[in-house]
Amino acid sequence: MSTPKIVTSSPKIIVHWLNQSRANYIIWFLEELGLTYEVKVYERDKNMRAPEELKKIHPLGKSPVLEVDGEILAESGYMMSYLLKNYDKDYRLTPSSIALQNKVDYYLHYSEGSFHPPEVMLVVLNVTRKKLPFGIKFLGGKILDAIADNYALPEVVTHLNYLENNLEGQEYFCGDKLSAADIILSFPLRNSLKLLRNPERERKNYPNVLAWLDRISKREGYKKAQEMDKEHPAKF
Amino acid sequence: MSTPKIVTSSPKIIVHWLNQSRANYIIWFLEELGLTYEVKVYERDKNMRAPEELKKIHPLGKSPVLEVDGEILAESGYMMSYLLKNYDKDYRLTPSSIALQNKVDYYLHYSEGSFHPPEVMLVVLNVTRKKLPFGIKFLGGKILDAIADNYALPEVVTHLNYLENNLEGQEYFCGDKLSAADIILSFPLRNSLKLLRNPERERKNYPNVLAWLDRISKREGYKKAQEMDKEHPAKF
Numbered sequence: 217m218s219t220p221k222i223v224t225s226s227p228k229i230i231v232h233w234l235n236q237s238r239a240n241y242i243i244w245f246l247e248e249l250g251l252t253y254e255v256k257v258y259e260r261d262k263n264m265r266a267p268e269e270l271k272k273i274h275p276l277g278k279s280p281v282l283e284v285d286g287e288i289l290a291e292s293g294y295m296m297s298y299l300l301k302n303y304d305k306d307y308r309l310t311p312s313s314i315a316l317q318n319k320v321d322y323y324l325h326y327s328e329g330s331f332h333p334p335e336v337m338l339v340v341l342n343v344t345r346k347k348l349p350f351g352i353k354f355l356g357g358k359i360l361d362a363i364a365d366n367y368a369l370p371e372v373v374t375h376l377n378y379l380e381n382n383l384e385g386q387e388y389f390c391g392d393k394l395s396a397a398d399i400i401l402s403f404p405l406r407n408s409l410k411l412l413r414n415p416e417r418e419r420k421n422y423p424n425v426l427a428w429l430d431r432i433s434k435r436e437g438y439k440k441a442q443e444m445d446k447e448h449p450a451k452f
Numbered sequence: 453m454s455t456p457k458i459v460t461s462s463p464k465i466i467v468h469w470l471n472q473s474r475a476n477y478i479i480w481f482l483e484e485l486g487l488t489y490e491v492k493v494y495e496r497d498k499n500m501r502a503p504e505e506l507k508k509i510h511p512l513g514k515s516p517v518l519e520v521d522g523e524i525l526a527e528s529g530y531m532m533s534y535l536l537k538n539y540d541k542d543y544r545l546t547p548s549s550i551a552l553q554n555k556v557d558y559y560l561h562y563s564e565g566s567f568h569p570p571e572v573m574l575v576v577l578n579v580t581r582k583k584l585p586f587g588i589k590f591l592g593g594k595i596l597d598a599i600a601d602n603y604a605l606p607e608v609v610t611h612l613n614y615l616e617n618n619l620e621g622q623e624y625f626c627g628d629k630l631s632a633a634d635i636i637l638s639f640p641l642r643n644s645l646k647l648l649r650n651p652e653r654e655r656k657n658y659p660n661v662l663a664w665l666d667r668i669s670k671r672e673g674y675k676k677a678q679e680m681d682k683e684h685p686a687k688f
Contacts, residue, residue: 275614276566293529294561298554318534325530328565330512337573340603344595352591359584359592367576378511 227285227303229253234266234279235448238292238403240441242280245296245399247437248309255444262451264343293324296396309396319390323397331379331404334371338364338411372408376422379405383424387431398432405429463521463539465489470502470515471684474528474639476677478516481532481635483673484545491680498687500579529560532632545632555626559633567615567640570607574600574647608644612658615641619660623667634668641665 229246233239233255246253258267258279271277274290282289289295300320304310311317341360348356379401382389389397405425412418419426432438465482469475469491482489494503494515507513510526518525525531536556540546547553577596584592615637618625625633641661648654655662668674 275617276610278566289558291558291561291565293565294558297557297561321533322525322527322530325527325533325561325564328561329527329529329568330514330564332565333569333572336569337576340573340599344599344602348595352595355588355591356595359580359588359595363576363580366580374512381511 226252228283230283231255232258232270232273232279232281232283233444234258234270235260235445236264236450237266237279239280240444241399241403242282242292242295243441243444244402244435244437245299245309245396247440248394248399248435249299249304250308251299251303257448259448260450264450291328292400293328296400297321297324300396309394309399311390311393311395316390316395320395320397323389324400327397327400327404331375331401331408334368334375335404335408335411337368338372339407341368342411369411369413372411376405376408376425380422380424383428388428394432394435398428402429402432402438462488464519466519467491468494468506468509468515468517468519469680470494470506471496471681472500472686473502473515475516476680477635477639478518478528478531479677479680480638480671480673481535481545481632483676484630484635484671485535485540486544487535487539493684495684496686500686527564528636529564532636533557533560536632545630545635547626547629547631552626552631556631556633559625560636563633563636563640567611567637567644570604570611571640571644571647573604574608575643577604578647605647605649608647612641612644612661616658616660619664624664630668630671634664638665638668638674 229251231239231242231246231253233243235258237260243253243255258270260266266277266279268277270279270281273283274281274288276290278290280290280292280295282295284299289298300310311320341364345357345360348360379389386392388394389401406429409415409419409422409425433442465487467475467478467482467489469479471494473496479489479491494506496502502513502515504513506515506517509519510517510524512526514526516526516528516531518531520535525534536546547556577600581593581596615625622628624630625637642665645651645655645658645661669678
């Protein structure tokens with residue numbers, strides 16, 4: 217006699233994955249939800265640019281982009297909130313209280329809307345610095361440093377301090393359970409620590425963040441996403 | 453005989469408003485929802501910076517920040533989705549279908565997460581250009597132009613083209629009714645058109661966006677928000 221089984225219809229998900237991008241945390245996110253997915257790999261060129269093919273998937277030509285049952289989803293925060301709403305049936309990543317759910321929603325907006333931009337600006341300034349022709353390397357470097365020091369770097373430090381405080385006395389950003397907030401923040405947080413002027417010395421100012429990074433890096437889904445980047449190393 | 457009346461409890465809202473900021477669209481948003489609110493005014497200094505007092509409200513020291521019944525809310529997209537969920541009782545800004553509601557949610561993430569950052573970078577480059585000491589004005593200007601031309605400006609143009617296409621055949625971004633998507637996009641869209649290399653000539657490439665700007669600028673709430681900036685002009 218066979219036991220009747222409830223079958224939940226799983227969506228067909230394709231991840232359009234670009235190396236060295238935020239697409240990694242979507243892989244981790246899907247792993248935590250226990251959803252099955254296919255990965256379509258794209259690689260950045262020598263100038264760090266995403267390939268043109270990505271524009272066929274979504275006109276902005278960015279990654280991550282998801283296909284969920286044929287529908288194209290873009291914007292990491294939106295994708296995560298969409299998947300949580302529709303496919304986190306057993307509340308693996310959804311916290312129990314409305315207050316904590318609101319907090320997750322806040323971080324999904326905060327990470328991309330406030331935290332990422334100064335970090336991206338620092339990356340762009342660093343890339344530009346490397347490309348400066350020899351004749352103007354010194355002066356050009358000074359100007360780029362001035363932009364970084366006057367705007368982007370202090371912003372990154374402000375965010376690191378803010379997040380360090382927010383982790384005080386708790387294991388994850390929204391209480392003591394992993395949530396989408398931790399996953400979306402993982403990429404810019406790791407990157408920001410590397411972008412400090414003296415990363416080795418300054419990272420010590422963020423013990424809560426370091427303990428949290430250590431905690432998340434032990435999760436199977438996180439490791440799986442990291443493996444993806446090792447398999448497709450950067451060419452730039 | 454008096455007719456019994458249903459009284460909906462209205463939240464006590466304080467808008468921490470900074471001139472020349474995205475706080476304007478929160479004013480417009482609250483006007484469209486028909487909610488009452490108080491405004492606390494902050495003004496930027498000569499270096500375009502927000503005053504320190506704002507850090508007492510929220511550690512990131514940004515505006516807009518809202519207080520809703522004593523709770524502090526930050527991140528424009530999050531604030532709007534929170535207010536829509538809790539206080540748009542008569543569906544003034546909420547579209548009727550789930551598909552359109554998802555679209556609004558997408559734009560609330562897209563506007564701040566993807567559209568704003570390159571525009572903010574262009575503004576920072578322009579401010580830096582103005583501050584360059586006389587001796588390095590020419591060379592420094594060339595370097596700043598190179599960053600703008602290689603990254604920020606093409607990104608802004610990509611977004612303008614994308615949004616122009618998305619408006620094809622419809623009055624507003626999510627169908628034929630004003631939504632939070634229009635409100636959050638209004639500030640970066642207006643700004644982006646001004647940041648083009650030849651604004652006068654290039655804005656003609658965006659007839660749908662111009663018609664939409666004309667349409668929204670006739671709304672009373674939009675005008676009220678614009679008035680706020682006239683009353684508190686920039687000092688920088």
